[in-house]
Amino acid sequence: MTDLKKLLIVEDDAGLQRQLRWAYEGYEIHTAANRDEAVTVIRAEEPQVVTLDLGLPPDPDGTSEGFATLETILQLRPDTKVIVASGHGAHESMLKAISLGAWDFYQKPIDIDALGLIVARAFHVHALEAENRRLAERAEAGAVLGGMITGAPEMLKVTRTIERVAGADVSVMLLGASGTGKELLARGVHDASPRKKHAFVAINCAAIPETLLESELFGHEKGAFTGAVKTTEGKIELAQGGTLFLDEIGDVPLPLQVKLLRFLQERVIERIGSRKPIAVDTRVVCATHQDLDAMVADGRFREDLYYRLAEIVIRIPSLAERPGDAGLLARHFLTKYAAAMQTGAKSFAPDALAAIDAWSWPGNVRELENRVKRATIMAEGKMVSAADLDLADKADPIPINLKAARELADRKAIRHALARAEGNISGTARLLGISRPTLYDLMKAYDLQP
Numbered sequence: 001m002t003d004l005k006k007l008l009i010v011e012d013d014a015g016l017q018r019q020l021r022w023a024y025e026g027y028e029i030h031t032a033a034n035r036d037e038a039v040t041v042i043r044a045e046e047p048q049v050v051t052l053d054l055g056l057p058p059d060p061d062g063t064s065e066g067f068a069t070l071e072t073i074l075q076l077r078p079d080t081k082v083i084v085a086s087g088h089g090a091h092e093s094m095l096k097a098i099s100l101g102a103w104d105f106y107q108k109p110i111d112i113d114a115l116g117l118i119v120a121r122a123f124h125v126h127a128l129e130a131e132n133r134r135l136a137e138r139a140e141a142g143a144v145l146g147g148m149i150t151g152a153p154e155m156l157k158v159t160r161t162i163e164r165v166a167g168a169d170v171s172v173m174l175l176g177a178s179g180t181g182k183e184l185l186a187r188g189v190h191d192a193s194p195r196k197k198h199a200f201v202a203i204n205c206a207a208i209p210e211t212l213l214e215s216e217l218f219g220h221e222k223g224a225f226t227g228a229v230k231t232t233e234g235k236i237e238l239a240q241g242g243t244l245f246l247d248e249i250g251d252v253p254l255p256l257q258v259k260l261l262r263f264l265q266e267r268v269i270e271r272i273g274s275r276k277p278i279a280v281d282t283r284v285v286c287a288t289h290q291d292l293d294a295m296v297a298d299g300r301f302r303e304d305l306y307y308r309l310a311e312i313v314i315r316i317p318s319l320a321e322r323p324g325d326a327g328l329l330a331r332h333f334l335t336k337y338a339a340a341m342q343t344g345a346k347s348f349a350p351d352a353l354a355a356i357d358a359w360s361w362p363g364n365v366r367e368l369e370n371r372v373k374r375a376t377i378m379a380e381g382k383m384v385s386a387a388d389l390d391l392a393d394k395a396d397p398i399p400i401n402l403k404a405a406r407e408l409a410d411r412k413a414i415r416h417a418l419a420r421a422e423g424n425i426s427g428t429a430r431l432l433g434i435s436r437p438t439l440y441d442l443m444k445a446y447d448l449q450p
């Protein structure tokens with residue numbers, strides 16, 4: 001929406017309409033003499049403020065058409081500030097108008113100066129509300145949980161869950177595909193917890209050879225094995241007081257699972273080559289992209305360890321399951337890498353945006369970050385193209401069409417409701433929250449059978 005202040009005057013008296021039109025300065029004025037004209041202006045111009053005469057044709061001496069117009073305006077643009085005018089002594093009509101959502105009222109005959117003040121205040125409040133909404137949207141769609149960029153409700157739900165569980169000293173298991181941000185979220189758990197002043201220690205159990213993993217985790221004494229030239233603390237010990245993040249927990253071999261379980265039960269470790277127990281107070285967060293339930297079922301992962309690690313289980317949606325996030329993250333990474341590498345790339349060309357939206361992102365955020373980083377270097381001008389992202393020809397040829405999307409959603413909901421109501425039309429309409437005639441119309445339009 002533009003910042004231009006647009007005022008719609010709905011008034012059927014041509015003389016009064018003219019008088020009002022010239023009474024204001026600094027606004028773009030539109031006029032309407034009846035409901036239809038008002039609706040046309042609301043749709044086309046989206047005025048922030050409307051003055052509405054309740055006595056409109058075909059009921060110029062009553063209020064019915066005025067109220068109907070008020071309701072239509074608020075249905076179309078609920079944020080519009082509607083100031084209602086009515087004849088002297090029409091106290092009840094005013095109260096009704098306010099209860100229907102009008103912002104303010106004034107009584108005829110019109111006092112131009114007083115009305116001018118009400119209109120100016122309405123614009124002011126509208127601007128404040130719009131700014132508030134913008135700020136709230138930015139906060140929602142921006143960085144959450146220190147550094148997580150998301151605007152997707154699916155992911156915001158995850159971050160809120162994490163914020164809630166961070167304070168309780170429970171173990172957290174993050175399940176999600178590679179590159180979905182599990183490590184970032186594990187860090188989020190740590191940063192939002194009372195342990196944040198202590199260390200966050202991460203170890204990727206899949207990246208370390210089996211033979212070294214035990215020593216990495218538990219540490220070793222000097223001379224414990226060939227090559228152990230000095231005593232070394234393990235990652236568990238290093239996370240004393242803080243948080244230990246065990247990435248790819250599904251890759252821990254069974255013998256080491258036993259040792260991990262013992263640590264989680266007794267909260268003590270022994271370095272390799274030592275019998276001295278060392279008490280360690282650390283919170284464990286783990287993650288995996290594997291199906292741990294299946295691994296437990298066929299004996300590849302210990303069930304008792306699973307329950308120790310999974311006091312809270314959080315599933316991280318893939319990037320494809322978070323509509324809109326790919327574009328948001330792409331812009332974030334473009335800004336970041338263009339600044340870091342001092343390139344001229346500033347924005348995405350339309351074909352790049354379409355490709356980003358349509359691509360399925362099998363490698364999730366990591367893939368997106370890599371593609372944008374590469375594209376920032378490859379782009380020749382200010383615009384990053386789909387080819388720079390190596391996504392040319394990969395955009396979905398189906399254009400986004402809201403009508404088609406709505407029809408699909410309608411069909412799905414009606415089919416579900418019909419199934420639940422066992423084909424009963426009244427029951428189906430009730431479940432859907434619509435009237436029977438509306439349901440009949442929709443079923444006819446979509447050619448659906450009960």
Ligand SMILES: Nc1ncnc2c1ncn2[C@@H]1O[C@H](COP(=O)(O)OP(=O)(O)OP(=O)(O)O)[C@@H](O)[C@H]1O
Nearest residue numbers: 147148149150177178179180181182183184365366
């Ligand atoms: N929502 C996000 N906002 C900003 N950066 C993100 C987001 N999600 C992931 N990243 C970045 O994407 C990269 C991959 O994320 P991360 O390492 O947390 O994923 P992962 O799920 O732990 O991956 P893997 O399972 O492969 O270890 C990192 O550079 C991370 O900073």
